[in-house]
Amino acid sequence: MQTKRLGRQTVALSRPPSVVSFACIGGKMEGQGPLADYFDLLHPDSFFGAKTWEQGESAMQRKVLRKALEKGGLTPEDLDYVLAGDLLNQCIGTSFGLREFQIPFFGLYGACSTMGESLALASLLIDGGFARMAGAMTSSHYCTAERQYRMPVPYGSQRAPTAQWTATAAGCCILGAQGDGPYITHVTCGRIVDKGITDANNMGAAMAPAAYDTLAAHFRETGRKPEDYDLILTGDLGVLGHEIVMDFFLHDGLDLRRNYLDCGMLLYDLQGQDMHAGASGCGCSAAVLNGYLLRGMREKRWNRILFAPTGALLSPTSSFQGESIPSICHAVVFSNQKEADR
Amino acid sequence: MQTKRLGRQTVALSRPPSVVSFACIGGKMEGQGPLADYFDLLHPDSFFGAKTWEQGESAMQRKVLRKALEKGGLTPEDLDYVLAGDLLNQCIGTSFGLREFQIPFFGLYGACSTMGESLALASLLIDGGFARMAGAMTSSHYCTAERQYRMPVPYGSQRAPTAQWTATAAGCCILGAQGDGPYITHVTCGRIVDKGITDANNMGAAMAPAAYDTLAAHFRETGRKPEDYDLILTGDLGVLGHEIVMDFFLHDGLDLRRNYLDCGMLLYDLQGQDMHAGASGCGCSAAVLNGYLLRGMREKRWNRILFAPTGALLSPTSSFQGESIPSICHAVVFSNQKEADR
Numbered sequence: 001m002q003t004k005r006l007g008r009q010t011v012a013l014s015r016p017p018s019v020v021s022f023a024c025i026g027g028k029m030e031g032q033g034p035l036a037d038y039f040d041l042l043h044p045d046s047f048f049g050a051k052t053w054e055q056g057e058s059a060m061q062r063k064v065l066r067k068a069l070e071k072g073g074l075t076p077e078d079l080d081y082v083l084a085g086d087l088l089n090q091c092i093g094t095s096f097g098l099r100e101f102q103i104p105f106f107g108l109y110g111a112c113s114t115m116g117e118s119l120a121l122a123s124l125l126i127d128g129g130f131a132r133m134a135g136a137m138t139s140s141h142y143c144t145a146e147r148q149y150r151m152p153v154p155y156g157s158q159r160a161p162t163a164q165w166t167a168t169a170a171g172c173c174i175l176g177a178q179g180d181g182p183y184i185t186h187v188t189c190g191r192i193v194d195k196g197i198t199d200a201n202n203m204g205a206a207m208a209p210a211a212y213d214t215l216a217a218h219f220r221e222t223g224r225k226p227e228d229y230d231l232i233l234t235g236d237l238g239v240l241g242h243e244i245v246m247d248f249f250l251h252d253g254l255d256l257r258r259n260y261l262d263c264g265m266l267l268y269d270l271q272g273q274d275m276h277a278g279a280s281g282c283g284c285s286a287a288v289l290n291g292y293l294l295r296g297m298r299e300k301r302w303n304r305i306l307f308a309p310t311g312a313l314l315s316p317t318s319s320f321q322g323e324s325i326p327s328i329c330h331a332v333v334f335s336n337q338k339e340a341d342r
Numbered sequence: 343m344q345t346k347r348l349g350r351q352t353v354a355l356s357r358p359p360s361v362v363s364f365a366c367i368g369g370k371m372e373g374q375g376p377l378a379d380y381f382d383l384l385h386p387d388s389f390f391g392a393k394t395w396e397q398g399e400s401a402m403q404r405k406v407l408r409k410a411l412e413k414g415g416l417t418p419e420d421l422d423y424v425l426a427g428d429l430l431n432q433c434i435g436t437s438f439g440l441r442e443f444q445i446p447f448f449g450l451y452g453a454c455s456t457m458g459e460s461l462a463l464a465s466l467l468i469d470g471g472f473a474r475m476a477g478a479m480t481s482s483h484y485c486t487a488e489r490q491y492r493m494p495v496p497y498g499s500q501r502a503p504t505a506q507w508t509a510t511a512a513g514c515c516i517l518g519a520q521g522d523g524p525y526i527t528h529v530t531c532g533r534i535v536d537k538g539i540t541d542a543n544n545m546g547a548a549m550a551p552a553a554y555d556t557l558a559a560h561f562r563e564t565g566r567k568p569e570d571y572d573l574i575l576t577g578d579l580g581v582l583g584h585e586i587v588m589d590f591f592l593h594d595g596l597d598l599r600r601n602y603l604d605c606g607m608l609l610y611d612l613q614g615q616d617m618h619a620g621a622s623g624c625g626c627s628a629a630v631l632n633g634y635l636l637r638g639m640r641e642k643r644w645n646r647i648l649f650a651p652t653g654a655l656l657s658p659t660s661s662f663q664g665e666s667i668p669s670i671c672h673a674v675v676f677s678n679q680k681e682a683d684r
Contacts, residue, residue, distance in 0.1 A: 004471055004472060005422070005472065005473075008419075008422075008446065009446050011472050051663075052663050054659055054660065054663060055663065055665075077350075080347070080350075081531065085451055087432075088657065088659070089431040089432070089657045089658075089659065090429075090431070090451070090453065090655065090656065090657035090660075091451045091655070092655070092656070092657045092659065092660045092665075095534060095655035095656075095668045095670075096660065096665065096668060098534055099534040099535075099536045099668045101534075102533050102534075103533065104350065104351050104531035104532065104533055105531070105532065105533055105534055105670060106450070106452075106459060106462075106463060106531065107450060107451040107452045107459070107655070107670070108448070108449060108450060108451060109427055109432070109433045109449040109450060109451040110448075110449045111432065117448060117449070120448075121448060121463065124466075124467060124470060124472050125466060125470075127470065128466060128467075128469065128470025128471070128472065129346055129470070130346060130347065130353050130466050130470065131347075189423065189446035189447070189448065190446065190447065191444050191445065191446055191447055192437060192440055192441040192443075192444075192447055193441075194441045313432065313433070313434070313437035313438075313449070314432065314434070314437075315430065315431045315432035315434045316431070317396055317430070317431060317434065318396065318432075318434045318438065321393075321394050321396060321397065323397075323434075323438065326437045326438060326441045328437075328447060328449070
C-alpha cells in the first residue's frame with residue numbers, strides 16, 4: 001500500500017472520495033461581496049440568532065452542517081466522522097456548534113488552514129476504508145476574532161494597510177466513498193514553516209512561505225506543473241501574500257500569473273468594501289470553496305483545482321512574548337475526473 | 343474494506359500498527375510522584391530552559407519528540423506525520439515545539455483527550471497505508487494552564503476540593519507499520535457529550551459522561567466485556583469522575599472495580615502531594631501512557647489495555663457566557679498480540 005505516497009508530503013488516493021454535498025453561510029459583509037450569490041445562507045446581523053458572537057459562531061457551524069446534510073438528503077447518522085475546528089480559544093465555535101449531532105468527532109487546530117486539513121484527513125479516512133462518509137468544516141467570525149486576537153470591535157482601532165478582514169463565514173463539505181464528483185485525488189500535507197516574520201498585522205507575508213513550501217512539494221512530488229490546474233487557490237494570504245508566493249515561484253522559473261488566485265482576494269470587493277489586503281479567517285477559504293468553487297466545478301467552469309488553505313499558528317501570547325509566526329498550508333486536489341492513476 | 347468498521351464508533355485495524363518508541367517528560371511535581379521512575383526526563387523547574395512558561399511547554403514537546411526519536415534510533419525524516427495538540431490558546435505549545443522538525447503535521451484540538459485522538463488518527467493513517475511511521479503527542483503545563491483557564495499562579499487562589507492539578511508533562515508515542523508491539527488493535531472515536539455540567543472546577547463530573555459514552559460504545563461494538571482487559575484507563579477524570587463512570591456502568595450491570603483506573607489518580611500521591619481530586623491536563627494521560635503503561639506492557643505486566651483519555655471542550659469565554667461543558671473521549675486498545683481477527 002506504500003505506493004500511495006508519492007513523496008514526503010503527497011498521497012495519491014487510490015479510490016478518490018467524492019464531494020457528496022456542500023454548503024456555506026455568511027454574514028452581512030459577505031452578503032455585500034461579489035460571491036453573495038454562492039452562499040446558501042446569509043444572515044443580516046452577526047449574531048445568527050444567538051446572544052453572543054461566540055454563540056453566533058457556533059450557530060453558524062450548526063446551521064451550515066444542517067444545510068449541507070439537507071442539500072445531500074442526509075441525516076447526521078449518515079456521517080461516520082466529522083472533522084472540524086476554528087480560530088477561537090479551545091475551538092469553542094466547533095465544540096458547541098457540533099455537540100447536538102452525536103457524530104464521531106475529531107477536533108482539529110490548523111488556524112486558517114483548517115478547511116484543507118479537515119478535507120485532507122476526511123479523504124484519507126474514506127480512502128483507507130474507515131468511513132463511508134465524513135464531514136469537513138470550519139468557521140470564523142469577524143467580531144470573535146477581533147476581540148480575541150486584536151481589540152474589541154467597539155474600540156474602533158485603526159487597521160494597518162496590510163491587515164486582512166476576518167470573514168464571518170462557515171463552510172461544510174461532505175465527502176463520500178461513492179458519488180459523482182468532484183473527487184479529491186491528492187492530499188499534500190503541510191509542514192510548519194517559520195521564516196521569522198513577527199508582524200501580526202501582516203499575516204500574508206507570514207504565511208506565504210508555508211504556501212510556497214506546500215505547493216512546491218506538491219508539484220515536485222506529483223510531477224505536475226502549475227498549468228496542469230485550471231485554478232490554484234491559496235487560503236487567505238490576501239493581496240500581499242499572493243504576490244509573495246508568485247515571486248517565490250518566479251525565482252524557480254514558474255509563472256503562476258495565469259491561474260493562481262487567493263481566496264482572500266475573492267470574498268470581498270477589496271476597494272469597494274475597504275478591505276485592505278483582503279479577507280482572512282478559516283471561514284474565508286471554507287466559504288469560497290463550499291460555494292463559488294465547488295459549484296463552478298459542478299458546472300464545469302473548472303475541471304481541476306489545487307486548493308491550498310494557509311494558517312498562521314500564532315497566538316496573542318506568543319506575539320507578546322516576541323515570537324515569530326509559524327505557519328502551515330494543507331493542499332488537496334479537486335478534480336472532475338477520478339484520476340487514480342497518477 | 344467497510345468491514346473494518348465494527349459499529350458507529352469503533353474500527354478494528356486490519357494491520358495493527360506497533361508502538362516503535364515512546365518517551366515522556368515531566369517537571370518537579372511529577373518527579374516527586376509515584377511514577378517518577380518512569381519518566382525519561384524530569385526538569386527541576388517549570389521553565390525547561392526557556393524564558394516563559396509557554397516557551398517552556400514548547401520546549402517540553404521538542405525535548406520529548408527528540409527523546410522518542412533517539413530511543414527508537416530514528417530521525418525526524420523517518421516520521422511521515424506527526425499529530426499533536428495542546429491546551430494553550432491556538433495550541434502554541436505544539437506549533438512552536440514542532441516547528442524545527444519539518445515533519446508533515448496535522449494539528450489537533452481535543453483538550454485532554456489529545457493523546458487518544460492523536461493515537462487514533464495516527465493508527466488509522468498507518469493502517470490505511472498512508473504512513474509507515476507517525477508520531478502522536480501532546481503536553482500540558484501547570485503554570486500556562488492556570489493563568490489561561492483560572493488565575494495566574496502567583497495570585498495564590500484557593501482551589502476547590504473537586505479541582506484537579508494540571509500536569510506539567512508531555513508524552514510522545516511513535517507508531518509504525520512494522521514493530522514488535524504493543525499493537526493498537528482498535529480505535530473507538532468519541533462523540534461530543536454534554537450533560538449540562540457548568541462547574542469548571544469539577545471537570546471529572548463534566549467529562550465522566552463522555553468517558554461512559556465511548557467505553558460503552560466500545561464494549562457494545564466489539565462484543566468485549568470489561569474483564570477482557572487487564573486494565574481500563576480513562577484520561578484525567580480524577581477520583582470523582584472515576585467514581586461516576588463506575589456508577590454508570592454498575593447501572594448497566596457491569597462491575598469495573600477490578601481493572602478500571604484513571605490516569606489522574608496515578609500521576610501524583612494525591613494525599614501526600616495535596617492534589618485534591620487528582621491530576622489533569624493533556625500531559626497527564628500522555629505521560630502515564632508513554633512511561634508507566636507502555637513500559638509495563640513491554641514487561642508483560644499487562645497484555646491488553648483499553649486507553650481512553652477524556653477532554654473537556656470548554657473555554658473561559660464559554661464559561662463566562664454561562665455555557666455548560668461539552669466533553670469527548672477517544673479510546674484505543676493496546677495489545678501485546680496482533681489481534682486482527684476481532
